[in-house]
Amino acid sequence: MRQPADLETVRASYDRVADSYVDLGMGDLTQEPWLRGALAAFAEQVRGLGPVLDVGCGPGGGVTAHLAQLRVDASGVDLSPSMVEHARRRHPGLRFEVRSATELDLAPRSLGGVLGWWSLFNLPRDVLPEVLAAFAAALVPGGLVLVGTHVGDGDLARTEAYGGVPVSWTTHLWQPEQLAAVFADAGLEVVAEMRWPASPPSMRPQVLLAGRRG
16 A cells, blocks of 8 residues: 655654643543444444454544443554553553554454544545555445544645644545545445534534445
8 A cells, every 4th residue: 555655744743742632632522422422323333243443543532442432342553653652551451553544454354343533634635545445345244434534625734733733744625525435436335424514623514424345
């Protein structure tokens, strides 16, 4: 799989923001009933199909730990060693590894589910389809991919994030219909879609898509 040209720059940026990300409580689902509802539905569908991988798990306190509480065999990977260090410290009973979405080498039919929970928007437009195809190939029949991302057109260059920490990455925006087409090309049938209007902190519309492997 092709590696993004800015992979190491993005990795270093997330290392720099890791402490602020945790201090700000980013990823906390306590005040997010719709997101918790989506994860509950996902957990119900994949429970018993096989392990679930949270790709771009960050410090692990949001999705990975929440799925574990829902009796899902969940583990996480993140390209940032600092994020993974936080995840291991905060959730010593769960499994976390340092890997990017393009470095996974997933075995065919080895997973019941894969998540890209607002964690794939840094991937270039020509790389995301390859990543989603690899996710689909790693699923057992009936397994699900769940992807959340920022809605819009074009690309946004970021120079600071999470409390003004200097970063260097690009946020690639997607229209829901475009992302659904990428799912279809990867062999995933879109079975659910949730949309949210622009609101803090991103001030951009959001979309969450679930795709099933036949």
